[in-house]
Amino acid sequence: MSRNVLVTGGAGFIGGHVAEAHLAEGDRVWVVDDLSSGRESNVPDEAELHVMDIGDRSLDTLFDSVRFDLVSHHAAQIDVRISVSEPRRDARTNVDGLLNVLENANRHRSRVVYISSGGVVYGEPVTRPTPETAPKVPESPYGVTKLAGEHYLYYYARVQGLEYVAFRYSNVYGPRQDPHGEAGVVAIFGQRVLAGRPMTVFGDGEQTRDYVYVGDVVAANLLAARLPLGPAGTVLDQRAYNVATGVETSVNQLARAIMDAAGREVELERAPARPGELMHSSLDVSKLRAAGWEPRTALGEGLIETLNHIEREIGEQ
Numbered sequence: 001m002s003r004n005v006l007v008t009g010g011a012g013f014i015g016g017h018v019a020e021a022h023l024a025e026g027d028r029v030w031v032v033d034d035l036s037s038g039r040e041s042n043v044p045d046e047a048e049l050h051v052m053d054i055g056d057r058s059l060d061t062l063f064d065s066v067r068f069d070l071v072s073h074h075a076a077q078i079d080v081r082i083s084v085s086e087p088r089r090d091a092r093t094n095v096d097g098l099l100n101v102l103e104n105a106n107r108h109r110s111r112v113v114y115i116s117s118g119g120v121v122y123g124e125p126v127t128r129p130t131p132e133t134a135p136k137v138p139e140s141p142y143g144v145t146k147l148a149g150e151h152y153l154y155y156y157a158r159v160q161g162l163e164y165v166a167f168r169y170s171n172v173y174g175p176r177q178d179p180h181g182e183a184g185v186v187a188i189f190g191q192r193v194l195a196g197r198p199m200t201v202f203g204d205g206e207q208t209r210d211y212v213y214v215g216d217v218v219a220a221n222l223l224a225a226r227l228p229l230g231p232a233g234t235v236l237d238q239r240a241y242n243v244a245t246g247v248e249t250s251v252n253q254l255a256r257a258i259m260d261a262a263g264r265e266v267e268l269e270r271a272p273a274r275p276g277e278l279m280h281s282s283l284d285v286s287k288l289r290a291a292g293w294e295p296r297t298a299l300g301e302g303l304i305e306t307l308n309h310i311e312r313e314i315g316e317q
């Protein structure tokens with residue numbers, strides 16, 4: 001059955017892939033994006049793009065003219081450093097903008113897929129891979145607003161009956177990724193290795209992350225659109241799913257894997273550790289696995305896809 005799907009942030013890295021996948025499923029897709037970090041070229045031709053801030057009143061007009069079955073909320077201020085230097089700017093999009101989307105989705109009874117971040121809401125985790133039920137101790141304003149979003153959704157579900165699922169992504173990488181995002185290091189290292197320039201490693205390079213390929217993230221999104229949600233749960237984590245691999249890769253290992261995927265060696269430059277950086281992160285995906293999802297793409301395979309894309313982009317410049 002064809003559905004009307006609104007992808008906020010659909011001109012961004014992940015939202016663009018999600019929009020494409022919904023179109024491939026036969027859905028009709030609208031994109032709302034202010035192009036602050038996204039690009040028009042990421043929006044598939046068959047989608048209808050509205051260049052608009054998610055906080056704008058004109059969002060009401062769009063919701064009044066189309067009945068959306070699903071709202072895939074990918075728009076966000078995603079830069080941790082901006083959230084630290086300008087917390088109000090971060091909150092304007094991640095809290096105030098979100099509330100504009102939720103008020104509309106609630107009014108029109110649209111199901112919401114909310115994108116949270118496992119990389120930041122758990123803080124420095126005690127248990128790894130970290131399950132959804134672990135304590136949430138965000139250490140940046142970005143982590144705080146992402147978690148606040150989950151609390152707002154929980155309120156709308158419990159008190160207003162809104163249907164939603166929250167995805168806590170780990171570090172998503174793949175073609176078209178923005179070097180400033182949470183897995184930006186893959187894009188940065190990829191560009192460096194293809195240009196034959198050294199890669200910069202902060203600290204001892206033993207800090208670890210959980211890198212999940214964008215194609216697997218898209219598969220989770222398609223599953224979310226179909227998940228029977230039932231009544232609102234009694235705890236926040238009931239509607240939350242980690243989307244990750246459960247595998248930890250250190251920066252040193254990532255640098256090695258990227259050189260292997262590129263078939264090229266470059267030097268590693270060492271720089272002082274960055275204050276406040278999380279040391280380790282990986283997420284337990286048993287819950288989403290039980291719903292039929294699997295992170296299918298091995299790191300080496302995903303890196304080759306990513307490097308091929310960067311190479312094509314360099315060729316087009």
Ligand SMILES: NC(=O)c1ccc[n+]([C@@H]2O[C@H](COP(=O)([O-])OP(=O)(O)OC[C@H]3O[C@@H](n4cnc5c(N)ncnc54)[C@H](O)[C@@H]3O)[C@@H](O)[C@H]2O)c1
Pocket residue numbers: 008009010011012013014015032033034035036037038039052053054055073074075076077078093097115116117118119168169170171172173178181182183
């Ligand atoms: N990339 C990752 O590893 C990662 C990890 C965890 C969570 N996430 C979340 O996934 C989502 C997508 O991230 P991404 O990596 O694709 O980032 P991205 O920057 O490529 O995409 C975000 C999009 O939102 C748009 N946007 C920002 N503020 C807006 C506003 N006020 N109004 C309308 N549009 C606005 C941007 O122009 C951009 O196109 C975000 O919610 C992010 O927090 C990403």
